[in-house]
Amino acid sequence: xxxxxxxxxxxxxxxxxxxxxxxxxxxxxxxxxxxxxxxxxxxxxxxxxxxxxxxxxxxxxxxxxxxxxxxxxxxxxxxxxxxxxxxxxxxxxxxxxxxxxxxxxxxxxxxxxxxxxxxxxxxxxxxxxxxxxxxxxxxxxxxxxxxxxxxxxxxxxxxxxxxxxxxxxxxxxxxxxx
Numbered sequence: 001x002x003x004x005x006x007x008x009x010x011x012x013x014x015x016x017x018x019x020x021x022x023x024x025x026x027x028x029x030x031x032x033x034x035x036x037x038x039x040x041x042x043x044x045x046x047x048x049x050x051x052x053x054x055x056x057x058x059x060x061x062x063x064x065x066x067x068x069x070x071x072x073x074x075x076x077x078x079x080x081x082x083x084x085x086x087x088x089x090x091x092x093x094x095x096x097x098x099x100x101x102x103x104x105x106x107x108x109x110x111x112x113x114x115x116x117x118x119x120x121x122x123x124x125x126x127x128x129x130x131x132x133x134x135x136x137x138x139x140x141x142x143x144x145x146x147x148x149x150x151x152x153x154x155x156x157x158x159x160x161x162x163x164x165x166x167x168x169x170x171x172x173x174x175x176x177x178x
Contacts, residue, residue, distance in 0.1 A: 013082060013096065020075025021100035023068060030072070033060045035106055038069070042076035043117050047124060083114060084121040137164040 013021070023029050030038065037060045056069055083093050090111050097107045114121075140161045 013079060017075045017078045018100055020072045021079060021097070021102070024072040024076060025097070025100055025102040025106060027103075029064065029068065031060070032105070034064065036109060037061055038073060039076060039110060039113055042073055042080060043113055043121075045073070046077055046080060047117060047120050080114065080121065081125070084118070084125050087122065090115075135163050138162065
């Protein structure tokens, strides 16, 4: 029907990603526990902003060739990002994973994990490509100065700086540095 056509259009994955997902779907390569661990590691590495090698060193993954593990991790992460990018619904994700030979249980696990992390993923993807804050004005003044006649003590002046930054080109934010 129409939903399957829409699902395929929104979740187009490259051949290498599909190949990695097919390996991940293979119970002979990834036991149910290994699949769950890798899936959680893929979400965690995307949302934490750091590659977590320790997650791939999990005991349930030690029997899997490290190259295959990284390949499948990258494929899962790519699929997660694509789903988030298109704000894919469960039906679209299911269709895509079915095309990659996932069984019902693995699709359900993927969709459950996706739903659990969907809001965080959309926030992360919404922030990609944004420029750093643009400083529009700065003002400063000497906050205080301590004078002493003791030579062994060295007091430095403190300055109060106010930076006005343009946020989203509409609002201004002021913060102080001491």
